[in-house]
Amino acid sequence: xxxxxxxxxxxxxxxxxxxxxxxxxxxxxxxxxxxxxxxxxxxxxxxxxxxxxxxxxxxxxxxxxxxxxxxxxxxxxxxxxxxxxxxxxxxxxxxxxxxxxxxxxxxxxxxxxxxxxxxxxxxxxxxxxxxxxxxxxxxxxxxxxxxxxxxxxxxxxxxxxxxxxxxxxxxxxxxxxxxxxxxxxxxxxxxxxxxxxxxxxxxxxxxxxxxxxxxxxxxxxxxxxxxxxxxxxxxxxxxxxxxxxxxx
Amino acid sequence: xxxxxxxxxxxxxxxxxxxxxxxxxxxxxxxxxxxxxxxxxxxxxxxxxxxxxxxxxxxxxxxxxxxxxxxxxxxxxxxxxxxxxxxxxxxxxxxxxxxxxxxxxxxxxxxxxxxxxxxxxxxxxxxxxxxxxxxxxxxxxxxxxxxxxxxxxxxxxxxxxxxxxxxxxxxxxxxxxxxxxxxxxxxxxxxxxxxxxxxxxxxxxxxxxxxxxxxxxxxxxxxxxxxxxxxxxxxxxxxxxxxx
Numbered sequence: 196x197x198x199x200x201x202x203x204x205x206x207x208x209x210x211x212x213x214x215x216x217x218x219x220x221x222x223x224x225x226x227x228x229x230x231x232x233x234x235x236x237x238x239x240x241x242x243x244x245x246x247x248x249x250x251x252x253x254x255x256x257x258x259x260x261x262x263x264x265x266x267x268x269x270x271x272x273x274x275x276x277x278x279x280x281x282x283x284x285x286x287x288x289x290x291x292x293x294x295x296x297x298x299x300x301x302x303x304x305x306x307x308x309x310x311x312x313x314x315x316x317x318x319x320x321x322x323x324x325x326x327x328x329x330x331x332x333x334x335x336x337x338x339x340x341x342x343x344x345x346x347x348x349x350x351x352x353x354x355x356x357x358x359x360x361x362x363x364x365x366x367x368x369x370x371x372x373x374x375x376x377x378x379x380x381x382x383x384x385x386x387x388x389x390x391x392x393x394x395x396x397x398x399x400x401x402x403x404x405x406x407x408x409x410x411x412x413x414x415x416x417x418x419x420x421x422x423x424x425x426x427x428x429x430x431x432x433x434x435x436x437x438x439x440x441x442x443x
Numbered sequence: 444x445x446x447x448x449x450x451x452x453x454x455x456x457x458x459x460x461x462x463x464x465x466x467x468x469x470x471x472x473x474x475x476x477x478x479x480x481x482x483x484x485x486x487x488x489x490x491x492x493x494x495x496x497x498x499x500x501x502x503x504x505x506x507x508x509x510x511x512x513x514x515x516x517x518x519x520x521x522x523x524x525x526x527x528x529x530x531x532x533x534x535x536x537x538x539x540x541x542x543x544x545x546x547x548x549x550x551x552x553x554x555x556x557x558x559x560x561x562x563x564x565x566x567x568x569x570x571x572x573x574x575x576x577x578x579x580x581x582x583x584x585x586x587x588x589x590x591x592x593x594x595x596x597x598x599x600x601x602x603x604x605x606x607x608x609x610x611x612x613x614x615x616x617x618x619x620x621x622x623x624x625x626x627x628x629x630x631x632x633x634x635x636x637x638x639x640x641x642x643x644x645x646x647x648x649x650x651x652x653x654x655x656x657x658x659x660x661x662x663x664x665x666x667x668x669x670x671x672x673x674x675x676x677x678x679x680x681x682x683x684x685x686x687x
Contacts, residue, residue, distance in 0.1 A: 276590075
């Protein structure tokens with residue numbers, strides 16, 4: 196797939212905890228282009244989720260820069276709320292609002308932020324729900340849904356903001372195995388439709404098949420980066436070779 | 444009912460000399476109304492300040508956090524009676540409310556308002572801690588999800604976190620009213636004609652020294668015990684609803 200302009204640029208991002216005793220991220224640099232699907236893989240504790248959460252500043256980097264459309268989100272003067280609207284995020288544990296119906300979950304933010312009228316937001320939500328085959332669940336509460344359904348609703352909730360990039364934090368790891376397929380199918384559709392995506396994942400099959408580029412993280416920084424073919428078929432570093440030997 | 448005839452023969456120091464009920468029963472019931480009004484109004488008045496204190500306490504701003512923390516510490520670490528006296532003689536010594544203003548014809552506002560203000564200020568410190576616990580009990584992922592959609596901090600709190608937190612704290616809030624039904628007895632020291640004051644007055648004017656207190660103890664118990672059992676039942680049902 197042809198990729199466009201640079202959308203996100205990560206520069207020397209570090210994240211420390213406990214006054215520097217723990218270094219979760221240790222000088223990360225990479226770029227996400229428009230229309231690109233970037234898969235971030237690596238062992239547990241390698242910092243991939245922390246890195247993803249830094250992209251929309253849910254996690255504040257200790258140092259470094261995160262440019263989104265050339266604006267440094269790590270600059271305290273930047274209005275993060277405006278930029279977060281354009282960065283959809285899907286969490287490992289769904290984080291649907293349990294006191295709101297599916298419809299309210301999807302329309303809450305666009306309506307409150309006056310990006311759409313209530314009618315427009317509902318029409319858009321219905322359209323998205325139809326696309327994922329859950330139109331009949333619009334008035335249900337999240338606790339009535341299966342894990343796979345919740346995850347797909349969470350994706351739709353983020354899509355309803357019409358984001359320019361979608362961030363996925365281990366989208367399949369909290370799911371029962373039989374539900375992984377339906378979520379990956381939806382993500383595959385999104386990728387085909389040209390959505391820019393950054394996906395932290397343990398699904399090597401998905402990374403290999405859908406991603407344009409794969410980043411392998413180790414010790415809090417990208418260690419190796421390339422096309423799925425380069426990463427999975429011709430790994431250079433022994434760390435990546437060891438990792439692949441374990442997970443494939 | 445002829446209370447005088449049934450109990451008149453008992454000693455004035457008997458637990459069960461209820462001979463005064465014929466004459467003073469109505470007065471005691473009125474005092475019960477006073478007590479309930481004090482408790483309910485104080486807790487209701489405490490809710491908004493408590494919410495503000497709780498949110499201040501969770502703020503990242505050190506100064507805001509300290510102000511709220513100091514307020515809570517002061518009101519939780521000094522006796523209610525002392526707070527009540529300072530507010531009654533100090534604050535409402537300066538701001539006089541005319542003696543003639545009455546609520547329902549038997550509650551003089553010049554005493555009721557200072558009492559309610561003191562109880563509410565005290566209660567808001569406790570309710571603030573209840574709210575803080577309720578807010579912290581809502582999964583941080585809820586806030587993150589709301590913020591990731593571009594909602595600013597306060598709308599995320601108001602639309603997503605607080606509705607879930609309030610549901611968690613409703614039982615504790617109801618318990619706070621029960622506490623206040625009991626604590627409000629302290630207002631008797633400043634002449635507010637609530638239950639405890641009524642007992643003292645009846646004991647003083649009839650020389651029946653013990654039974655009036657037995658009566659109000661039974662009344663307090665009959666209000667608070669079923670209420671707390673009711674709250675427990677509601678709590679259990681809410682938990683069942685959550686698990687579904």
